[in-house]
Amino acid sequence: MSDRHTPGNGPLLLRLYPARYRAAHGEDIAATLAEATEGLSRPDRLREHLDLASHALRLRLRIGATDPAGRMLAGAAPVVLGLLAGFCLWGLVPDVLLLVHRILRHQPHAGPVYLFYSAAANLPWILALTAVAVGRWRLARALGLAGTLLGAGSWVVFGPMTVMILFGQPMFWVVLGAVVLLAPPSLLDRSLRTGWEATAVGLPFAALLVASQSTGLWVYFTGSAVLHVYVSWPLLATAAVLLGHLVAEHRDPYRATGAGLTGLLWLLPGLLDDSRPRMLTTWAAGYLALVAFTVALATAVRTIRRTRAKEPADPA
Template sequence: MNDVTTDHADPRTVRLLVALYPARYRAAHGEDICATFAEATAGRPRSAVLRECRDLATHALRLRLRIGPTDPAGRVLAGAAPVALALAAGCAGYFLLPQLRELVHRIRYPYPGLGLGHAVLDATLQTAYTVPWLLALGIAALGRWRSARIAGGAAALLSVGVLALTGLYPYTAGQMATMALVGALVLLAPAGLVDVTRRGRWEMVGLALAVALPMIAVDRYGAQHLLLPVLALLPIWLSAVAAPALLGRLSGGRPDRLRAAGVGLGALPWLMPLAAVAAFDRPARLHTLLQYAGACVAPLGAAVAVAGAVHLARRVRTTDPADPA
């Protein structure tokens, strides 16, 4: 039974975990943490001890990074994570759904000279880049954010790995940074603060559908009439989809400005490919890229302006003197 349970935690492990806490917090609560940890792990299976170690390390790092539930940064991340996950899942749906028929067709009828292995590899890479994001969104839509957070982190790792196989070009490097940032937002958000109420879950699903379905329709029926390629319009559309969520958080009677800032933060990672191109491409194109970045951010700025106008109109209405009888 010694390989299944443990009578007490290794003191060195406890000391290492407690050392992760900020010095002031460690001095005030270090002994209590050690006692509670020892009590919680006494006689427990090793898997349970590992979970306790993980939870303790996570709590310590959140306090050290000041992203806990009581920190402003924690509230910002709690607003950003579901939006970032929903937008990533929407993009995954946009990339995957129109390709499903072609992927199945190529497995049944491979290209001459390439063989079945090439078709299977292509299908595997496509699904590894997209399906995990859809799975993470599905788990979040069931209200299981802790599991969705793990699935989102795994999806980010898979996406970065698939992109790395295509070559480290500036735009691809920017895409890798986008996936890594989205995964970081999902993983770092305090689970207890993320909105997994029915309204919050419907909002995540609605954001994903609002990304995927219009972009699929435009790509299929209207791409030839656009001034920019569909992929170039994608970051602008993501910002436009996130704008109503930002407006809703800012225009209420008691606006949650920290969560609203998180909504904007959840949409910003998709500008990373632009930043990568601006950093490595010809300087002469920097002005054009800055204009494009401004177009991507404009819907969010418009939402902030409309929310400000709503609050101003509400304030004027409440301060107007009553009409004389």
């Protein structure tokens, strides 16, 4: 395979493909990439390279649009993106308001340095949610990559400065970002339903976190109100998305499974941390019971639909 037609980082990206696939299709991929990136600006070229890299990794990991793992990721990605964006929105907006408040009152404040940290860690995922709300998953993936790297990097440099320390470390942030980045684009792109799912999960999450913090319970009970919202809303929202998948006319059991597993993924770091209270185990057991109820409810709804479809039409 020749790399002479591949611009910039193209040769390196092509090596991400499995050797057999690269040997068979490498020339075509290189020519297509060269044509697609010709005359593009740097951000547009980066998006093309990101698409190429994610496609190569999906082939290597066997998570294509027809593979069970790929369809499960497509079911989980909108929920994960919504949760990340909602959490980031809660992290950024109060930081900005607090900084403005302290500046106006001439009180000590961290100034633009802390605001830059907060924006770098949170803004990309907020913008990604805005992108998927209008069906721009390709842009959302690029923003998600930036959010994953900047969020984890800021965490390493500045240390955990939010409630997220209760549930994970930078690696958990990377895992959640990978779910969004590796979900097959053909199952998400130009899909307004997935954008609605992400928005319906993310915006109420942020609003509930802000409301729970503003009640004063944050001060007097060391964050217990925020912690309960941080745990309960993702589980309830995930169950609602799961129900939507299960009662859909053209349902995909793998996508439904991916959506349902998101709740356990959200709890996993806390469950693996021995220092956390038993409350997390209780939440996990409660979520499994909620999933069982959701499956039973969806089965009942489908049964009623089939029964009504078989009923003869009432003659006028």
